[in-house]
Amino acid sequence: MQSDQSTQRAITRLCIQCGLFLLQHGAESALVEELSTRLGLALGMDSVESAISSNAIVLTTIKDGQCLTSTRKNSDRGINMHVVTEVQHIVIMTEHKLLDARDVEKRFAQLKPLRYPRWLVTVMVGLSCACFCQLNNGGWDGALITFCASSVAMYVRLLMANRHMHPQINFCVTAFVATTISGLMLTLPAFAHTPTIAMAASVLLLVPGFPLINAVADMFKGHINTGLARWAIASLLTLATCIGVVMSMTLWGLRGWM
DSSP states (O other): OHHHHHHHHHHHHHHHHHHHHHHHTTOOHHHHHHHHHHHHHHTTOSEEEEEEOSSEEEEEEEETTEEEEEEEEOOOOOOOHHHHHHHHHHHHHHHTTSOOHHHHHHHHHHOOOOOOOHHHHHHHHHHHHHHHHHHTTOHHHHHHHHHHHHHHHHHHHHHHHHTTOOHHHHHHHHHHHHHHHHHHHHTSGGGTTOOTHHHHHTTGGGOOHHHHHHHHHHHHTTOHHHHHHHHHHHHHHHHHHHHHHHHHHHHHTOOOOO
């Protein structure tokens, strides 16, 4: 009996660790609930129940009428689909009996987020914003301004994130930097006739698209509280971006986007 409880306790820890990995790295609530349940069932539990919020996860496993409940606090570690994909692979391999509880524990211990080099992220974000500017009739000169402004802003954003700066402050400062660089470049004689769409395109890197998509998905799939919390966080990030843009335009007396 004691051995069974020890095994159930270990599986409960693995299930909640699975859900925590997913929740910390940007997975939607339905996926968190589904994969943690599938892992518990694959490891021999009769039932797995979970309750998910924006900052915590509570999970209960049931085996032969015995219930074990565990709670973990969630801390946001940034969106990383590599972690989500790896957890999915581990669950699928467990369902196919290729991994047991000890193997799953080892895989979880070795799981580390994949991070691209800072310079590569900076360049690619700058190019994507520049392409948006070009596609919206910003011209090649506008694309050049957007590339310079968004690249510097993205570098500042990554630098502040690396120092664990508060996300709202990070977004506000990044928006201020992007708007300042693009706005001041537009005042140069060489860019006198450049469309101001370049200013708008330079802050596109701050659009919280993934949190908004997850918020809508959560609300549609019945996780109302989590969805509303994610919506509120995304709205606060958008507000911080707007404050940074307005501060820059007011301080330097820059012309508007339109």
